[in-house]
Amino acid sequence: MSYPVTYYCPRCGxxxxxxRDGYLADKTVTPYPLEGWNYVDPDDEFEEVDGVDGVRIxxxxxxxxLSGDDLPEAAEAPDSGCGEPFYLSFVKFEDGxxxxxxxxxxxxxxxxxxSRPRGPDQPSGPAGPHGD
Numbered sequence: 001m002s003y004p005v006t007y008y009c010p011r012c013g014x015x016x017x018x019x020r021d022g023y024l025a026d027k028t029v030t031p032y033p034l035e036g037w038n039y040v041d042p043d044d045e046f047e048e049v050d051g052v053d054g055v056r057i058x059x060x061x062x063x064x065x066l067s068g069d070d071l072p073e074a075a076e077a078p079d080s081g082c083g084e085p086f087y088l089s090f091v092k093f094e095d096g097x098x099x100x101x102x103x104x105x106x107x108x109x110x111x112x113x114x115s116r117p118r119g120p121d122q123p124s125g126p127a128g129p130h131g132d
Contacts, residue, residue, distance in 0.1 A: 006072055009059040012082040015071055016057055016064040021047045025091040027054075027101065033087045034101035054089040 002019040009016065010031045033039060037053035042064060046052045057064060060081025066072075067079045092099040 006066065007057065007086075007088055009057075009081055009084075009086050011084050011086065012059060012078055014059050014078050014081040015066045016059070016061070016081075017066050017070075018042055018055065018057075018064065018088075027089045027091045029086060029088050031084070031086050034089050036099070037087075037089050037092065037101070039087055039089075052090075053092050054087055056085050056087055058085050059083060 002021055004017050005020040005024065007016050007018065007029050008014070010029060028034075033056070034054070038051055039054045039056040040046050040049075040052050042055055042057060042061070044052075046055050058081075059065075060083050065081055089101060
């Protein structure tokens with residue numbers, strides 16, 4: 001048996017509804033995919049399917065977007081979505097241990113650069129009366 005479950009777009013707050021099985025193992029909803037997670041479209045099979053770690057939802061998809069009287073009580077959401085994708089990620093296990101997500105993106109390495117600060121070779125003070 002499936003149940004309607006609502007998810008908010010993390011960018012604009014639009015509310016989307018997916019039909020889900022009774023057991024939910026949702027990890028997070030983010031505007032970016034998690035590194036190492038495999039996402040499918042909402043129309044594809046994703047419940048209890050090996051190799052599927054989440055669902056890629058496009059905000060504003062008419063089949064999933066709720067508006068008007070269909071919105072949950074007290075929800076203040078736009079009538080149309082922003083058109084950007086967001087990602088529902090499921091809890092993921094490897095060798096019986098839950099995998100913690102890392103966001104994809106630029107990596108920053110700290111400690112690489114010049115061995116000393118850049119600047120003048122000698123200390124300087126204010127200029128003298130003749131600009132010396």
